[in-house]
Amino acid sequence: ASAQPLYGLIGKMKAVSGQRDALIAAILEGSGSMPGCLSYIVAKDADDVDAIWITEVWDSEASHDASLQLPAVQASITKARDLVASMETGVVTAPVGGVGLKA
Amino acid sequence: ASAQPLYGLIGKMKAVSGQRDALIAAILEGSGSMPGCLSYIVAKDADDVDAIWITEVWDSEASHDASLQLPAVQASITKARDLVASMETGVVTAPVGGVGLKA
Numbered sequence: 385a386s387a388q389p390l391y392g393l394i395g396k397m398k399a400v401s402g403q404r405d406a407l408i409a410a411i412l413e414g415s416g417s418m419p420g421c422l423s424y425i426v427a428k429d430a431d432d433v434d435a436i437w438i439t440e441v442w443d444s445e446a447s448h449d450a451s452l453q454l455p456a457v458q459a460s461i462t463k464a465r466d467l468v469a470s471m472e473t474g475v476v477t478a479p480v481g482g483v484g485l486k487a
Numbered sequence: 488a489s490a491q492p493l494y495g496l497i498g499k500m501k502a503v504s505g506q507r508d509a510l511i512a513a514i515l516e517g518s519g520s521m522p523g524c525l526s527y528i529v530a531k532d533a534d535d536v537d538a539i540w541i542t543e544v545w546d547s548e549a550s551h552d553a554s555l556q557l558p559a560v561q562a563s564i565t566k567a568r569d570l571v572a573s574m575e576t577g578v579v580t581a582p583v584g585g586v587g588l589k590a
Contacts, residue, residue, distance in 0.1 A: 392530045394497060394540060423587030425544060427495045427528060427580035437497060437580050439542045441587070459579050477530035477540050477546060481515050483588045484526030484544070 390422065390485075391445040392449020392477035397422040398434045408436060420447025422485040434469065438450045441479045493525065493588075495580035501537045501572045510570040513540060517563020524585040525527025525588040541563065544582045 399407040408426055415424050422441040429435035442448040451457055479485070500508040510531055518527050525544040532538035545551040554560055582588070 390530075392528075392529075392540075394542065408583055415585060418586070421586055423526060423528060423585070425495075425542070425582050425585040425587060427493075427497075427544075427582040430579040430581055437495075437578065439497065439528070441530075475540065476533040478531040478533055479528050480511055482518060482526075482528040483521070484522055484528060484587045486587045 387446055390479040391442040391448055392479040393438070393440040393442075393448070394473065394475040394477060395440075396429070396435055396472040396474075397438070398432070398472060399436065399467055400404050400469045401434055403467045404428065404434055404436060407464055410460055410463035410467060411436075413485070414454075414457045416456070418447075418451040418454060419458065420444060421451065422479075433459070435472070441485055491537035491547055491584040492513045493582040494545040494551055496541070496543040497550070497576065497578040497580060498541050498543075499532070499538055499575040499577075500541070500582045501535070501575060502539065502570055504537055506537060507531065507537055510567055512549065513563055513570060514539075514541065516566070517557075517560045519559070521550075521554040521560065523547060523559060525582075538575070544588055 420443040425439050427437045514529055523546040529541050532542045
């Protein structure tokens with residue numbers, strides 16, 4: 385375990401109707417190579433055809449904040465902006481362990 | 488990408504007051520070696536001192552269901568049961584990609 389706590393986010397957003405796949409594609413394009421990112425998983429909500437969930441684990445809040453300035457992430461945000469209808473749940477967590485945290 | 492969709496769960500539960508760390512320990516004990524589990528992350532809620540979040544990705548719903556019969560998971564459930572005050576949010580998802588899915 386590292387000395388500083390991990391930083392996690394669990395967020396739900398709704399795509400503009402019919403644009404969920406395009407939104408997912410835009411998000412995944414930007415998230416492939418983000419320093420300090422230990423997990424970043426995009427999922428479709430099983431019950432709501434317009435909703436997606438993003439669950440994230442970072443080695444620090446600073447790494448998360450810095451990722452927002454990466455060119456690939458900026459490009460992704462620009463593409464995604466018009467595809468998002470609303471932001472719903474947003475929770476901050478302190479991940480403590482498990483399976484699937486990138487080394 | 489595999490032919491069959493991935494199976495995801497996002498759940499929140501509240502520990503009996505003061506028992507969050509014990510609950511987390513019980514859950515992590517059981518989750519180290521689960522076939523078909525691509526990601527299983529336990530996190531403390533940053534705002535609620537009794538709450539935890541578990542975010543899971545499985546290669547299929549069947550793998551998830553089968554995990555509940557593993558001896559280590561059964562032992563974990565037995566330990567955790569008395570430490571849980573309530574189950575809160577529970578969402579089923581279809582994860583589609585990202586960083587940190589175990590190969």
